[in-house]
Amino acid sequence: MKLMINGEEVMVPNSLQSITDLLKHLNLHDQVVIAEVNEDIIDNQKQRETQIKENDKIELVRFVGGG
Amino acid sequence: MLNIGHYSFSSRLLLGTGKYPDFKTQKEAVEVSGSEILTFAVRRMNIFEASQPNFLEMLDLKKYTLLPNTAGAKTAAEAVRIAKLAKASGLCDMVKVEVIGCDKTLLPDPVETLKATEELLKEGFIVLPYTSDDVVLARRLEELGSHAIMPAASPIGSGQGIINPLYLKFIIEQTKVPVIVDAGIGSASDAMIAMELGADGVLLNTAVAGAKNPVKMALAMKMAVEAGQLGYEAGRIPRKETATASSPLEGLSVK
Numbered sequence: 001m002k003l004m005i006n007g008e009e010v011m012v013p014n015s016l017q018s019i020t021d022l023l024k025h026l027n028l029h030d031q032v033v034i035a036e037v038n039e040d041i042i043d044n045q046k047q048r049e050t051q052i053k054e055n056d057k058i059e060l061v062r063f064v065g066g067g
Numbered sequence: 068m069l070n071i072g073h074y075s076f077s078s079r080l081l082l083g084t085g086k087y088p089d090f091k092t093q094k095e096a097v098e099v100s101g102s103e104i105l106t107f108a109v110r111r112m113n114i115f116e117a118s119q120p121n122f123l124e125m126l127d128l129k130k131y132t133l134l135p136n137t138a139g140a141k142t143a144a145e146a147v148r149i150a151k152l153a154k155a156s157g158l159c160d161m162v163k164v165e166v167i168g169c170d171k172t173l174l175p176d177p178v179e180t181l182k183a184t185e186e187l188l189k190e191g192f193i194v195l196p197y198t199s200d201d202v203v204l205a206r207r208l209e210e211l212g213s214h215a216i217m218p219a220a221s222p223i224g225s226g227q228g229i230i231n232p233l234y235l236k237f238i239i240e241q242t243k244v245p246v247i248v249d250a251g252i253g254s255a256s257d258a259m260i261a262m263e264l265g266a267d268g269v270l271l272n273t274a275v276a277g278a279k280n281p282v283k284m285a286l287a288m289k290m291a292v293e294a295g296q297l298g299y300e301a302g303r304i305p306r307k308e309t310a311t312a313s314s315p316l317e318g319l320s321v322k
Contacts, residue, residue: 006111027117031124034109034155041148044157059111061152063123065093066108066138067083067223067250067272 004057019047034061069268072193072214076103080292083272094125096275096285106134109149133159140166143182150187164196173223177204188212197249200234215244221251224273228257239265255291262295
């Protein structure tokens with residue numbers, strides 16, 4: 001399945017169903033990652049129930065050092 | 068105590084988390100500073116790099132309140148989106164509204180800052196807008212319901228210190244919510260002057276992160292903020308044009 005993640009086209013297995021699956025696939029599931037799917041901001045506790053599908057535009061962000 | 072929204076803090080020093088030489092130094096500096104509020108920015112992940120060491124993961128989040136900023140936003144809409152992303156983490160409900168309107172000076176865009184503040188207050192955030200030292204704008208931000216006002220001492224990262232103490236004092240005098248002097252602090256004495264002016268807190272980053280010894284500077288800032296607060300509470304003596312002897316003029320043992 002083709003996804004647009006952080007502005008880049010990325011191919012991921014079709015078996016991925018949720019944001020949680022995607023984060024596990026990317027090996028990012030141990031970190032605080034915030035997701036936005038097609039411009040909908042997803043509460044972190046809803047990542048498991050948030051479905052992903054072909055051509056979804058996904059933003060994955062996190063906290064970094066800043067003032 | 069520094070009361071912001073439903074929070075209460077004993078430290079009046081807010082610390083930024085950017086630009087430290089390494090995580091170990093940063094962790095030590097944060098601990099030594101006694102700060103309870105740490106600012107963060109929100110940025111895209113590198114999705115192809117699983118191991119991305121992150122300072123957030125080194126922190127005991129029970130000890131600190133996160134204050135994400137909306138840095139990078141140039142419009143109210145962008146700031147609101149960044150704030151909502153931060154809140155979706157489930158780790159925070161406070162936000163520092165930072166909408167930059169000028170790349171050279173990094174001064175905030177007053178109109179967009181006002182709009183973003185209004186929107187985020189409606190959304191239930193605890194909102195701390197970063198603003199210039201504009202007295203009227205500070206009042207308008209407070210009238211909207213901001214939980215604190217954060218006027219700049221001087222341009223972000225400039226280390227110029229407090230370039231307009233008069234306007235800061237006007238803001239401090241008129242504002243009922245906490246006033247936190249944010250940006251431009253260069254030295255411990257700058258932080259102390261802000262507190263002596265009557266500020267409720269100081270937010271700084273580069274002054275510590277960029278110091279030759281960030282850990283020592285973090286301690287210096289902690290002590291300066293405490294000393295400034297004590298000095299303000301104690302009430303300084305009035306300035307006089309002429310000298311007044313400290314020692315008694317009577318009973319001199321002279322022949």
